Amino acid sequence: MFITKCSLHLKSFDLDVLKDSCALILKNKINLQNLKLTGPINLPTKIKKITVLRSPHIDKKSREQFEIRTxxxxxxxxxxxxxTNDIINFMKQFENSFFFGLNIKVVFTYKKDVLL
Known part of the structure; x- marks a missing residue:
């Protein structure tokens, strides 16, 4: 078995952190020639809205809304x-260089080598 594809799913509440980390990955891709890089692909922004009462005792009509964007x-x-060492060595470059507030999910796709 050998690794054929690696997907990096980057998630953050701060758009600037996400853009900077994608730029870091694209900048370091120049070193390796055996890898084909696709992306970054923008996925839909998830918006979670929360409504709270301004006063806990009176004025039920007075409310405040907050939202969290992911x-x-x-x-x-x-x-x-x-x-397979090409992808693993490429990933080891970023072991300590990612930013605070960034969630990374790495998915490897394997292919079984079949001899006929």
Whole structure:
């Protein structure tokens, strides 16, 4: 078995942090030639709205609304060769260089080598 594709799902409440981390990944891609990078692909922004009463005792009509926006992007990395170390070495570059407030989900896709 060897790794054929790696998907990075980046999620953050701050859009600037998300853009900076995507730029960091794209800037470091120049070093490796055996990888094909697709993205960043913008996914829909999730908006969660919360309504609370301004006063707990009176004035039920007086309310305040807050919202939390979650921004997501996906970057796909494909290996052009059967060497799985290319993707793993590329991921090790970012082990300590990502930003605070960024949620990263890494999904590897494996392909079984079948001999006929």
């Amino acid at each position: 921004y997501t992007k996906t970057i796909q990395i494909e290996s052009l060769t059967k060497n």
